[in-house]
Amino acid sequence: MEKAQHSIERRIFVPQKSIFATMIDEIVTYNKAFVSSKGYEPFVTDKYPDKRLAVLSCMDTRLTELLPAALGLKNGDAKIIKNAGGLIMSPFDSAMRSLLVAVYELGVEEIMVVAHTQCGACHMSFSHFRHEMTARGITDETLDTIRQCGIDLDSWLEGFHDTEESVRNTVHIIQSHPLMPKEIIVRGFIIDSTTGELQEVVMKKIIR
Numbered sequence: 001m002e003k004a005q006h007s008i009e010r011r012i013f014v015p016q017k018s019i020f021a022t023m024i025d026e027i028v029t030y031n032k033a034f035v036s037s038k039g040y041e042p043f044v045t046d047k048y049p050d051k052r053l054a055v056l057s058c059m060d061t062r063l064t065e066l067l068p069a070a071l072g073l074k075n076g077d078a079k080i081i082k083n084a085g086g087l088i089m090s091p092f093d094s095a096m097r098s099l100l101v102a103v104y105e106l107g108v109e110e111i112m113v114v115a116h117t118q119c120g121a122c123h124m125s126f127s128h129f130r131h132e133m134t135a136r137g138i139t140d141e142t143l144d145t146i147r148q149c150g151i152d153l154d155s156w157l158e159g160f161h162d163t164e165e166s167v168r169n170t171v172h173i174i175q176s177h178p179l180m181p182k183e184i185i186v187r188g189f190i191i192d193s194t195t196g197e198l199q200e201v202v203m204k205k206i207i208r
């Protein structure tokens, strides 16, 4: 019995875990005050985007408030889909699925792809990931097993090297997707991570 109690205590007081829990605990406490003071009232809306717009962008923290502020978007205006780099990795990935849901289920008619300057996903490489993963205890055996399952880790964790080209590629995947209605407007941009200035990416003709 004593032994069992000891093991429970050890699990609870692992220092790393308590560090991670601290910020979330703070957020949970804040949330209770937010709800009880009706802080949500200015944000009340429904699930349909008032501007019939979807924005695919990067998860970068510089854009958390800057992106909607610079685009003049308020709560309820647009479906905002975010991932590392603000891109479509493959025609049937999660971001593409979200855009199709936005179009067919939520009435979206226009899509903006918004990459940004100094993006962390630019020049990302698997060799760097591999170094960090090894330092955190991921073994070569695990990496080999994943590869043997058909996952190409090198390209999955590889970043893009030209932001404009990455935007063009993502816009092209969306526009030419077999399930995307032809009348949907898709345009690509790069937003300045400091000033919020949008620069439109000119699409090139795709030569087949």
Ligand SMILES: [Zn+2]
Residues within 6 Å of the ligand: 058, 059, 060, 084, 085, 086, 116, 118, 119, 120, 121
């Ligand atoms: Zn980014």
